Amino acid sequence: MDSLIDQPKTPQLYEQIARNVSMPVSTRSHTMNNSNPHQGLKKKLKPLTLLYKQKNLLPPKNPSSKNRVVARKLSLPETEKTGNRVTVFVRVRPISKKEKEADSRCCVTIVNPRDVYLTEFVNPNGYLRLKRIRRRHFTFDACFPDSATQQEVYSTTTSELVEGVLQGRNGTVFCYGATGAGKTYTMLGTVESPGVMVLAINDLFGKIKTRSCDGNYAVHLSYLEVYNETVRDLISPGRPLVLREDKQGIVAAGLTQYRVYSTDEVMILLQQGNHNRTTEPTRANETSSRSHAVLQVVVEYQVRDAAMNIIKNVGKLSLVDLAGSERALATDQITLRSLEGANINRSLLALSSCINALVDGKKHIPYRNSKLTQLLKDSLGGTCSTVMIANISPSSLSSGETQNTLHWADRAKEIRTKTWMQANDANEDLFPVIETGTDQATLVLELQKENREMRMQLARQQQKLLSLEAQSLAGYSCSTPPSATSLLSTPPTSFQPNEKRWTRNSLFTAIYLTPETKYNGKKIAITVRTLYENVRSLESEIERMRKDRSLLIKQKDDAICKFSEKSGKKATTAETILTRSSIRPTHEKWKSPSFRSPLPKAKKRSFWDTTAANSPSVTALNGRKTRSHVMSEPTLLQSACRKGNTWK
Numbered sequence: 001m002d003s004l005i006d007q008p009k010t011p012q013l014y015e016q017i018a019r020n021v022s023m024p025v026s027t028r029s030h031t032m033n034n035s036n037p038h039q040g041l042k043k044k045l046k047p048l049t050l051l052y053k054q055k056n057l058l059p060p061k062n063p064s065s066k067n068r069v070v071a072r073k074l075s076l077p078e079t080e081k082t083g084n085r086v087t088v089f090v091r092v093r094p095i096s097k098k099e100k101e102a103d104s105r106c107c108v109t110i111v112n113p114r115d116v117y118l119t120e121f122v123n124p125n126g127y128l129r130l131k132r133i134r135r136r137h138f139t140f141d142a143c144f145p146d147s148a149t150q151q152e153v154y155s156t157t158t159s160e161l162v163e164g165v166l167q168g169r170n171g172t173v174f175c176y177g178a179t180g181a182g183k184t185y186t187m188l189g190t191v192e193s194p195g196v197m198v199l200a201i202n203d204l205f206g207k208i209k210t211r212s213c214d215g216n217y218a219v220h221l222s223y224l225e226v227y228n229e230t231v232r233d234l235i236s237p238g239r240p241l242v243l244r245e246d247k248q249g250i251v252a253a254g255l256t257q258y259r260v261y262s263t264d265e266v267m268i269l270l271q272q273g274n275h276n277r278t279t280e281p282t283r284a285n286e287t288s289s290r291s292h293a294v295l296q297v298v299v300e301y302q303v304r305d306a307a308m309n310i311i312k313n314v315g316k317l318s319l320v321d322l323a324g325s326e327r328a329l330a331t332d333q334i335t336l337r338s339l340e341g342a343n344i345n346r347s348l349l350a351l352s353s354c355i356n357a358l359v360d361g362k363k364h365i366p367y368r369n370s371k372l373t374q375l376l377k378d379s380l381g382g383t384c385s386t387v388m389i390a391n392i393s394p395s396s397l398s399s400g401e402t403q404n405t406l407h408w409a410d411r412a413k414e415i416r417t418k419t420w421m422q423a424n425d426a427n428e429d430l431f432p433v434i435e436t437g438t439d440q441a442t443l444v445l446e447l448q449k450e451n452r453e454m455r456m457q458l459a460r461q462q463q464k465l466l467s468l469e470a471q472s473l474a475g476y477s478c479s480t481p482p483s484a485t486s487l488l489s490t491p492p493t494s495f496q497p498n499e500k501r502w503t504r505n506s507l508f509t510a511i512y513l514t515p516e517t518k519y520n521g522k523k524i525a526i527t528v529r530t531l532y533e534n535v536r537s538l539e540s541e542i543e544r545m546r547k548d549r550s551l552l553i554k555q556k557d558d559a560i561c562k563f564s565e566k567s568g569k570k571a572t573t574a575e576t577i578l579t580r581s582s583i584r585p586t587h588e589k590w591k592s593p594s595f596r597s598p599l600p601k602a603k604k605r606s607f608w609d610t611t612a613a614n615s616p617s618v619t620a621l622n623g624r625k626t627r628s629h630v631m632s633e634p635t636l637l638q639s640a641c642r643k644g645n646t647w648k
């Protein structure tokens with residue numbers, strides 16, 4: 001590495017070093033030195049520090065701030081650029097007068113345009129950790145020191161996004177951080193040094209005017225706030241707004257869209273909106289924003305492409321100034337302020353959960369947990385290009401909050417938004433966002449309704465299939481109905497021997513599985529095949545019953561024989577009775593489909609009664625007339641034969 005310093009600084013060399021800087025520290029160290037990667041970190045950083053001191057990389061010297069480092073995007077190769085990843089920047093605000101007075105120390109060090117160190121000063125009164133100072137390292141797309149100007153922040157973070165919006169894409173910039181960390185300053189700024197919102201709109205107007213092919217363009221602006229989980233229009237305050245999801249994403253129904261023609265007009269509307277925004281003094285900030293503010297600008301204009309065709313470009317830029325999280329102290333009373341704080345923390349927690357779920361690649365992202373996450377849904381998990389600016393305070397008094405912000409910013413780096421192609425492929429279903437306080441209950445009702453409708457649809461389909469089945473049967477029957485044996489012996493022609501058979505015998509299983517086939521020829525084959533399977537199962541059932549019957553007769557005969565041996569009386573077995581009586585030929589007759597019993601129902605019953613009751617075996621067996629046992633046998637046989645008769 002030392003040899004690098006002696007070499008002449010060519011652009012390739014800068015690029016090589018820049019690439020090295022962009023690597024995670026562990027990898028970088030390993031590349032530089034194959035021994036212990038943590039050894040001599042200071043020595044390894046020395047050449048980089050020297051490099052930043054070169055004229056080309058350092059800004060003009062400012063006597064007021066020593067070792068000033070300005071965030072500047074490194075010239076990384078195109079493949080290493082962020083792509084559709086959420087780009088994350090960190091901005092450190094100057095230490096405040098109050099913090100200086102409280103003897104706080106600076107705990108944030110930006111060593112180069114991408115790396116930031118957070119020093120954790122231990123409590124000097126802590127006995128065990130007396131001399132231990134922990135340093136945490138984070139790498140971001142760019143880090144801005146306290147001396148960075150608004151214009152520098154804008155050009156590095158948002159100007160590319162504005163370019164994308166002008167080309168018809170959607171972009172979101174949001175500031176995240178603890179209360180008093182400088183979010184509103186970054187987003188809105190002051191009259192003397194306007195922030196990202198104003199600079200972006202100014203840039204949009206400047207570029208759109210030169211690019212519009214016919215001089216016509218439309219810029220619409222809306223400004224809303226989410227305060228205590230209610231969405232409100234900031235420019236025309238009124239009733240709370242309802243969030244809905246349509247094909248363009250989440251929209252606030254009833255939000256006023258203002259057509260604007262110049263940056264001055266935008267400034268007036270922004271001032272008006274900020275006047276309506278909820279701000280209150282807190283411990284950390286005299287004018288703390290107690291709500292999340294979202295400024296949306298929709299740009300529409302026409303351009304000519306390379307083939308001189310006119311194309312309409314529509315892009316949306318969302319600029320979000322989040323409310324800052326604040327630590328609630330145990331001594332705090334439950335006031336409106338603390339409730340506000342709880343709501344802010346809850347929505348920021350919901351945002352953290354979404355970031356976690358997105359980074360972990362979970363299927364369900366809990367956007368519905370808060371209004372804020374619903375509004376940011378497209379920015380985090382949609383097709384939007386997203387920029388996150390994490391604002392931090394350099395004071396050691398806020399090191400806890402700073403660490404928290406840096407942690408979430410670090411996580412957010414891993415979020416990948418979808419490309420347009422991915423979004424179209426996914427073809428996601430859109431669900432309405434339900435607004436009332438009883439979100440869950442309403443959702444359940446909606447789902448129940450949907451379920452009912454689907455069931456009704458299913459029943460209708462079932463009806464149709466039934467009639468279709470009847471038709472197909474009629475088609476097969478011709479003049480006489482097909483016998484089960486004929487179906488067994490001649491399976492439908494379209495049924496291939498190696499084709500997978502249906503495993504369930506339900507008549508409708510196959511039909512449910514293939515509802516699309518109901519109107520073509522295949523459908524009939526499927527229906528017949530199902531019937532074929534059903535017939536087979538019935539046949540086997542009849543066979544089983546027959547076997548049971550003969551087993552029963554055998555058992556009874558054995559019992560009678562044993563009894564006659566004991567008593568010395570000659571007994572007639574059940575088999576003999578059946579052979580003697582006219583039952584057996586009658587059974588044979590029943591198998592014929594044309595069989596009609598010559599006896600009326602009542603008489604037939606008495607015939608059975610007489611035959612069975614007069615049987616000496618029955619009397620001998622029980623010592624009394626127990627006809628029910630004997631009766632069950634022919635009745636069972638009769639019913640079995642009748643069942644068989646349906647198919648034979």
Ligand SMILES: Nc1ncnc2c1ncn2[C@@H]1O[C@H](COP(=O)(O)OP(=O)(O)OP(=O)(O)O)[C@@H](O)[C@H]1O
Binds near residue numbers: 178179184285290
């Ligand atoms: N980069 C900066 N340069 C100069 N002053 C700054 C900078 N950042 C913040 N400040 C000042 O710090 C104070 C707090 O900043 P700001 O109101 O922007 O914080 P915030 O994060 O929006 O807080 P909250 O979440 O409570 O609204 C303001 O007085 C602001 O002028």
